Amino acid sequence: MKWKTVIVTGGAGFVGTHLVNALAEKAERVVVIDKVKPQKDQKNIKAIYKKLDIATDDLEEIFAKEKPQVVFHLAAHIDDRESVKEPIMNAEQNLVGSLRVFEACKKNLKGKIVFASTGGLIYGEQDKIPVSEDAVPRPLTPYAVSKLTGERYLYFYNKIHGLPYTAIRFSNSYGPWQDGSAECGAIAIFTARLLKGKEVHINNDGATTRDYVYIDDVVNAFLRAAESDVVGVYNIGTGVETSTLELFEKICEAVGVQASPIFEEEIEDLVKRSALDCKKAKKDLGWEPKVSLDEGIEKTVKWYHENV
Amino acid sequence: MKIVVTGGAGFIGSHLVDRLIEEGHGVVVLDHHQKDKLRFPNPAAKVYKLRFGDPQVEAALAKEKPEAIFHLAAQISVTFSVEHPIDDVETNIIDALKLLEYGRRAGVKKIVFVSSGGAIYGDHSIVPTPEVMDAKPISPYGIHKQAFEHYLDSLQNSSDISVAVLRPANIYGPRQQLTGGEGGVMPIFLNNFLNNRESVVFGDGSSTRDYLYVADAVDAFVAALDCKPPHPVNISTGRETSIAELWQILTAIHDGAALKKHLPFRPGEIMRSCLDASAAETILNWQPKTSLEQGLRETYDWFRSTYYDA
Numbered sequence: 001m002k003w004k005t006v007i008v009t010g011g012a013g014f015v016g017t018h019l020v021n022a023l024a025e026k027a028e029r030v031v032v033i034d035k036v037k038p039q040k041d042q043k044n045i046k047a048i049y050k051k052l053d054i055a056t057d058d059l060e061e062i063f064a065k066e067k068p069q070v071v072f073h074l075a076a077h078i079d080d081r082e083s084v085k086e087p088i089m090n091a092e093q094n095l096v097g098s099l100r101v102f103e104a105c106k107k108n109l110k111g112k113i114v115f116a117s118t119g120g121l122i123y124g125e126q127d128k129i130p131v132s133e134d135a136v137p138r139p140l141t142p143y144a145v146s147k148l149t150g151e152r153y154l155y156f157y158n159k160i161h162g163l164p165y166t167a168i169r170f171s172n173s174y175g176p177w178q179d180g181s182a183e184c185g186a187i188a189i190f191t192a193r194l195l196k197g198k199e200v201h202i203n204n205d206g207a208t209t210r211d212y213v214y215i216d217d218v219v220n221a222f223l224r225a226a227e228s229d230v231v232g233v234y235n236i237g238t239g240v241e242t243s244t245l246e247l248f249e250k251i252c253e254a255v256g257v258q259a260s261p262i263f264e265e266e267i268e269d270l271v272k273r274s275a276l277d278c279k280k281a282k283k284d285l286g287w288e289p290k291v292s293l294d295e296g297i298e299k300t301v302k303w304y305h306e307n308v
Numbered sequence: 309m310k311i312v313v314t315g316g317a318g319f320i321g322s323h324l325v326d327r328l329i330e331e332g333h334g335v336v337v338l339d340h341h342q343k344d345k346l347r348f349p350n351p352a353a354k355v356y357k358l359r360f361g362d363p364q365v366e367a368a369l370a371k372e373k374p375e376a377i378f379h380l381a382a383q384i385s386v387t388f389s390v391e392h393p394i395d396d397v398e399t400n401i402i403d404a405l406k407l408l409e410y411g412r413r414a415g416v417k418k419i420v421f422v423s424s425g426g427a428i429y430g431d432h433s434i435v436p437t438p439e440v441m442d443a444k445p446i447s448p449y450g451i452h453k454q455a456f457e458h459y460l461d462s463l464q465n466s467s468d469i470s471v472a473v474l475r476p477a478n479i480y481g482p483r484q485q486l487t488g489g490e491g492g493v494m495p496i497f498l499n500n501f502l503n504n505r506e507s508v509v510f511g512d513g514s515s516t517r518d519y520l521y522v523a524d525a526v527d528a529f530v531a532a533l534d535c536k537p538p539h540p541v542n543i544s545t546g547r548e549t550s551i552a553e554l555w556q557i558l559t560a561i562h563d564g565a566a567l568k569k570h571l572p573f574r575p576g577e578i579m580r581s582c583l584d585a586s587a588a589e590t591i592l593n594w595q596p597k598t599s600l601e602q603g604l605r606e607t608y609d610w611f612r613s614t615y616y617d618a
Contacts, residue, residue, distance in 0.1 A: 087405050087459060088402060088405045091402055091405055099394045099397060136442045137442065138441075139461075140465055142459060142462055145459055148455075149458075152451045156446060156451060
């Protein structure tokens with residue numbers, strides 16, 4: 001086993017579930033902190049689940065008791081659109097919550113913290129796409145602000161308290177277990193609706209592009225970051241832009257249906273184009289995406305078909 | 309125009325309130341009158357003795373219906389923010405976001421936020437430092453200032469509220485508190501002069517700051533009221549003054565003994581701090597008018613009559 005004890009905050013979420021499954025093979029003890037209990041079929045029998053809210057519950061006690069060698073900090077309020085309406089709630093979860101995790105790490109973590117940041121939204125609208133880590137960030141929503149600010153706090157904890165960190169700025173992740181009924185996660189939503197024969201709504205003209213990265217590749221990046229000594233922020237994506245319309249067509253093909261989307265002009269997309277330049281992750285972490293979008297969609301559709 | 313000023317009874321806030329009242333605005337002050345700090349309430353302003361994040365602020369703003377808010381109040385100690393980052397973010401982000409929400413509900417159309425040049429740029433490699441947006445502040449204090457700038461940007465994108473963010477240099481002048489804040493070494497020196505105490509200079513006195521007289525800063529704040537700057541704007545002189553120069557000017561003003569000793573630089577000490585002032589000139593049509601000698605003379609006289617002769 002690589003590690004004795006690791007802590008995963010937000011381990012009952014989409015990315016967390018996959019990460020915990022991977023960590024169960026690499027750590028003797030995987031402790032999950034999440035404010036919600038995992039769904040039964042998402043629970044890993046080798047992991048220990050603690051129902052705690054990072055923004056309010058005592059974290060010192062569990063960190064002091066577990067003395068983790070790595071902390072993966074994923075717990076967050078991740079609904080970008082909701083964060084615009086509820087910036088205070090978002091900041092309480094993502095800023096106060098993260099600082100409480102970092103404070104607990106300061107005293108009880110001997111190793112590294114790996115922070116789930118965001119690659120899609122931290123950069124905002126950029127002239128140069130794919131965008132690299134040295135671009136000036138332009139976060140446009142409270143959610144994006146909270147992630148950038150979390151990274152900046154980690155920089156402070158590293159410089160002043162010597163806490164090593166890696167922040168993973170990953171793009172739009174997708175795969176099995178992503179909630180197809182939620183607001184975000186186009187692939188999950190489209191797949192779930194198409195499989196049920198429901199109509200699919202697309203914002204504006206479907207030309208908005210995103211960088212879709214398969215969940216296994218994201219998890220691999222978290223593991224490599226935890227194993228490496230490098231400190232700093234890393235883009236994790238494919239570097240490929242895919243428009244919402246293209247994505248829709250790919251999923252239709254994988255599902256095996258012919259359908260037309262309904263175009264809606266409801267919400268303006270603050271970021272029209274997005275893709276991440278991931279050369280730094282390749283160089284420092286030896287990480288590259290392995291799953292193509294077509295392959296990933298196929299796996300995802302197969303999973304939804306069998307499980308939902 | 310009806311204007312709310314948070315921290316409007318403090319050092320910088322009270323100068324701003326005086327000016328706004330002089331110009332005929334209706335001014336409402338939110339200031340909780342922290343003990344151990346001098347307060348300078350203007351009798352023509354309506355004062356609510358509240359912290360800006362207090363729940364009663366919602367009712368106060370709903371009643372007053374201001375058009376604009378100047379947000380100056382904050383937890384201002386960098387040292388405190390390093391030791392207590394959670395408390396710092398609770399006050400300076402969470403409570404400040406509440407203020408924005410109360411303001412939005414009360415129909416506020418304009419927010420002027422006083423951020424910080426020095427705390428955000430730190431020891432930046434470019435001096436004078438222009439309005440860079442990817443600076444890496446080393447203190448939670450600088451981080452929260454940067455974060456709140458972004459929150460305001462987001463608010464501006466999602467509402468009809470117009471925002472101006474100002475990043476001032478080291479503001480000094482009459483009514484400055486004896487301790488704390490971003491004023492730096494000046495009040496400490498003056499206090500030592502007037503009490504015949506020895507002053508400590510860290511290093512050889514070569515570290516620099518950009519000292520801006522409070523009346524000039526207020527000119528810029530007022531100019532920002534009618535302006536929608538495309539990005540945060542430095543408010544500064546663009547001139548570096550070393551501790552040694554500052555010492556020289558102050559001792560020339562002071563007609564008594566001035567004692568000092570030198571100690572080694574403290575770890576993390578910022579060696580050079582000076583903000584490029586050119587954007588303020590273009591965007592706000594603003595320039596500082598007061599020379600350092602003039603400003604220090606005014607400040608010295610005020611310190612003397614307030615803290616010493618009294």
